[in-house]
Every structure is written in C-alpha cells, then in structure tokens.
Amino acid sequence: MIETADGPLLLPFWRTVLAYEPVGADGLRDPSRRDPGLSFRPSPHRPLRDRIHVDVVRAPDAVEAARAAVEQKPFGPYGVALADADGNEVDVVPGDRLSPRPETADWQVLFAAMAFYPVDRPARAADLASAVAGLADDAGLPLMVDLRPDGVTIDGGKDQWEDGEGSATPRFVDLAGRIQTAARDLGLSADPTRPRFVQLGLDAVDLPAVRAFWAAVLGYSEDQRPFLTDIYDPRRLNPVLFFQPMDASDAERRRQRNRVHLELFVADDHAQTRVDAAVAAGGRVLAGSTAERRTLVDPEGNEVALVSLRRQ
Secondary structure (H helix, E strand, C coil): CEEECCHHHHHHHHHHHHCCEEECCCEEECCCCCCCCEEEEECCCCCCCCCEEEEEEECHHHHHHHHHHHCCCCECCCCCEEECCCCCEEEEEECEECCCCHHHCCCEEECEEEEEEECCCHHHHHHHHHHHHHHHHHHCCCCEEEEECCEEEEEEEECCCECCCCCECHHHHHHHHHHHHHHHHCCCCCCCCCCCEEEEEEEECCHHHHHHHHHHHHCCEECCCCCCCCEECCCCCCCEEEEEECCCCCHHHHHCCCCECEEEEEEHHHHHHHHHHHHHCCCEECCCCCCCEEEEECCCCCEEEEEEECCC
C-alpha cells in the first residue's frame, strides 16, 4: 500500500513500471497473480524519501518501454531508479540472457532465472509442468513451476542459477536448455515480456534488529549467504525482502512514517502466534489495533498491518 494525497495521479506510473492490471478504482494486481497487489490510501504529502522501496527486474526492452512511457531518465547510484509524483522510488532493472547459447534463448536472468510459456488450455500447462518436474529431478536442481490459466512460469529463484560470481552454472544452463527443448516439443513459445522479479528493500540503522523483526512477523527465513541481507519466504511464494544500511545521523528521515508499507494476511488461528513472535523480536503493537487488524512496528518504526482472516 502507498499513502498519497493523489492516488489517481500515481496509479498510471506504478501500473507501467510493474506491468500490472487495474482492479477497481484504485488498485493494481499482477496479471500472473504471483507478486503482491498494490493499493493507494489517502494521506498528507510527505516530501522525504521513503525507507521502503521496490526493485523490479524486467526484460531490457520492457524496461526501456517503461522509461519512455513515464517520460523519465533513470537516476540514482546504479542508474536504474524512477520516481512517482510523490517521490516514491522504484529501481527498474533490466535483466539479461541466461547465456548466449540459442538453446537457452527462452530464459532470462531477472535476479532469478525465469521463463514463461503461454498456454491455450490447462492440459498443455500440465504437460509442461510434468516435463519440467522430471527434468529438474533428474538434474537435482530445485525449480518453482507456477501454473496459471494463461501460462506457466518456470522460476529458478533469486541467485540460485549462479556460481557466486554472477555467472550461470553449467548445470543450470544445461537444465534450462532441456526445458526449452521440452517446451518447444510441446509446441509452446516463450513470451519474454511476461516474467518479472519483484523484491522490497528496507533502509535500517540496526540491520540485525530490523531483519529479525521482519523475519518473525512474515514467517520468513534469513538467507545465510554472508554477502546478502535477504530474508525469504521458505515456500518461495512471496517477495524477497532485503535490508540496506541507513545513516544514523539522518534523524529527520528516520522520524518520518513510511508512505509505503505492507499488509500481511494470515489465518485467524495463526495471527496471535505471529504477533507474539514479532513482539519477541523487538516489535510492538500500536494502540488502536483490533483483533482483526493489528498494526505492528519494528524497532525503527516501520509498520506492517497484520490482518486476520477467519476460516470459512
């Protein structure tokens, strides 16, 4: 959710950079239903840069088209940032090919190695999923296979395709080639514009404390690789959250309540357990919370709304 004084002004920007589709008057959703939805809530304007921001990785042509559509030149330390009219930033990062080999032309590196194949009926999606599962098992490499009514996304997971130095491992390249062959044998063609990788970044002064809170409240696991601050959904269903160091002397920005914040929906009988874990990790529950909607804050004041869903 993004708080803003003018949601309709911001909506076209976020629809373009995320390649989302509209829902109702003020909502956006991923057409593949893989990444979180986005909504806008009225709020006074806050001029300072948010501590929570979004990374979106898409095919290079899609990134160029998004930049042209919002009529912005990228900025920032990596030369990939764009900003909406309220100053909320998003790093829109161009991906790359998995390898120069034609037998992996369907695959892109978007932090995760991914390929998407449109299908015209569920049986074709099932056939591809079955083939991918068998090839992945034979190779001993885990893959996520996401079936939707209009297509199949094959996702290697963030950084799981590489050798630690940014190059694809020969085993993964070989598996990707076998999957591409299987897909084409089924008469399927990849759509390179569809895949995207979305992750959320959070600036923090005390990274370990803030990271521990978010791992607890989201039910995430901490990535143990020493060069990453990521936490991730152990089921690999929800976006990665990573943490960046923030200057402790930037007191004004630290005091500003985030305009971008998360809503977490959990079953009613799991909600209290999640709240207890978040409080034990250094968070607190804000006054005014209800049993159905509790607002939790991390050790540095970043909020997450925990919404309880009753089982039918």
